[in-house]
Amino acid sequence: MNIAVTIFLVIGAFFTFVGALGVLRMPDVFGRLQASTCIATLGTINIMIAGILYAASSHMSAGVIVKLILFGLLVILTNPVSNHALCKAAYHMGIRPAKGFEPDDYAEDFAEAGEAEDEVKEEA
Amino acid sequence: MTALLIGAIIYVILDFALLYRIFKGPTAADRMCAADALDLTTATALVMYSLYTGRAIYLDVGLVVALLGFVGTVFVSRYLEGRI
Amino acid sequence: MNKNRFTDWLSTFILCFLFWMLLVFSVQPREIILGIVVSAVIAMVACKLLIHESAFYLYNPVRIVLLLFYAVCIFLIELIKANIAMARIVLSPGLEGYKPGVIRIRGAKNIKSLYGLNMVSNSITLTPGTITMEVAEDEQGDNYYYVQWASVEETDREKAGEIIKGRMENWIGRIWR
Numbered sequence: 001m002n003i004a005v006t007i008f009l010v011i012g013a014f015f016t017f018v019g020a021l022g023v024l025r026m027p028d029v030f031g032r033l034q035a036s037t038c039i040a041t042l043g044t045i046n047i048m049i050a051g052i053l054y055a056a057s058s059h060m061s062a063g064v065i066v067k068l069i070l071f072g073l074l075v076i077l078t079n080p081v082s083n084h085a086l087c088k089a090a091y092h093m094g095i096r097p098a099k100g101f102e103p104d105d106y107a108e109d110f111a112e113a114g115e116a117e118d119e120v121k122e123e124a
Numbered sequence: 125m126t127a128l129l130i131g132a133i134i135y136v137i138l139d140f141a142l143l144y145r146i147f148k149g150p151t152a153a154d155r156m157c158a159a160d161a162l163d164l165t166t167a168t169a170l171v172m173y174s175l176y177t178g179r180a181i182y183l184d185v186g187l188v189v190a191l192l193g194f195v196g197t198v199f200v201s202r203y204l205e206g207r208i
Numbered sequence: 209m210n211k212n213r214f215t216d217w218l219s220t221f222i223l224c225f226l227f228w229m230l231l232v233f234s235v236q237p238r239e240i241i242l243g244i245v246v247s248a249v250i251a252m253v254a255c256k257l258l259i260h261e262s263a264f265y266l267y268n269p270v271r272i273v274l275l276l277f278y279a280v281c282i283f284l285i286e287l288i289k290a291n292i293a294m295a296r297i298v299l300s301p302g303l304e305g306y307k308p309g310v311i312r313i314r315g316a317k318n319i320k321s322l323y324g325l326n327m328v329s330n331s332i333t334l335t336p337g338t339i340t341m342e343v344a345e346d347e348q349g350d351n352y353y354y355v356q357w358a359s360v361e362e363t364d365r366e367k368a369g370e371i372i373k374g375r376m377e378n379w380i381g382r383i384w385r
Contacts, residue, residue, distance in 0.1 A: 005128075009127055023142060029154055034294065034338075034358040040334075042291045054175055061180075064180060071187055076334070077330075078191075080329075084329075090151075092206070102308070102309040105310055
């Protein structure tokens with residue numbers, strides 16, 4: 001059982017390492033957001049599974065296992081909301097990648113939003 | 125089990141990498157993105173430490189840290205978007 | 209109308225109280241009384257936000273079983289594939305394959321409810337490499353997702369939708385019909 005716990009811990013730590021390295025290396029905000037999703041998904045789920053196995057094998061109380069499941073569920077449910085809000089805020093602040101977005105359908109269909117931002121900046 | 129303690133230490137070391145991005149990041153959105161990831165890694169490290177010591181209070185602390193990080197990120201991104 | 213609001217409140221109250229009992233995990237009377245008071249207050253505020261269809265729409269057992277099956281068998285495989293693709297981009301020396309773009313993909317016709325739209329966009333956001341920025345509806349009643357994609361492989365919108373959504377949307381259409 002200890003070997004299974006260690007394997008899950010190693011996989012989780014690897015994906016968290018990938019996420020943190022992506023946050024350091026990516027050239028702009030959008031790439032960093034994409035990389036930080038790795039931390040929230042497989043990084044947390046694997047630690048949760050390892051914790052459940054460890055708590056079940058070392059006879060901890062059932063409340064610990066329920067709390068671990070709730071922790072994983074909470075991270076999985078709340079992370080997409082904050083990522084979506086932060087991505088939209090970065091887009092509306094006027095941040096673009098170095099080469100620009102290759103197809104940019106959002107700017108075509110919601111053109112008034114981008115123009116309004118530009119006018120505000122000119123006035124300021 | 126020592127593997128849990130080593131995992132918690134690795135997560136804290138990764139926290140310092142994210143902290144570097146918070147200090148350096150060119151825009152506010154970069155800093156907030158790194159801070160959101162830092163919340164998650166800190167909460168996970170607390171969960172592993174609570175399993176290592178066997179004290180359930182750290183598990184509650186980890187849950188609350190994860191929840192408050194979510195609320196803070198949503199509020200700051202609303203502010204950056206100009207809705208508040 | 210008044211009765212309708214009460215069943216909304218009751219269904220939200222049951223959900224909140226279940227969550228409280230799982231989090232506290234003891235059956236002492238003072239915990240139970242405190243939980244009843246807190247979840248009654250929260251349910252008064254949150255019932256308008258949570259309930260859109262009939263009040264006990266969420267408690268269908270077939271739907272819960274399908275939801276668990278979707279989360280474990282379908283979504284987890286997509287998640288692992290996307291994570292490995294993201295790891296390959298990050299660990300490559302010069303960040304090869306990082307080409308950001310915002311693309312518009314069309315949603316399926318049978319997903320109309322807010323729960324279904326929310327779940328499709330959250331599933332897209334949760335796979336590393338894609339983030340949903342906006343969900344919009346046009347005059348014909350079709351729903352469009354604006355997805356920010358980290359490595360654009362396909363600029364044709366129909367094929368891009370196939371790649372991004374994969375098998376997830378079929379199953380979500382089966383859950384929230």
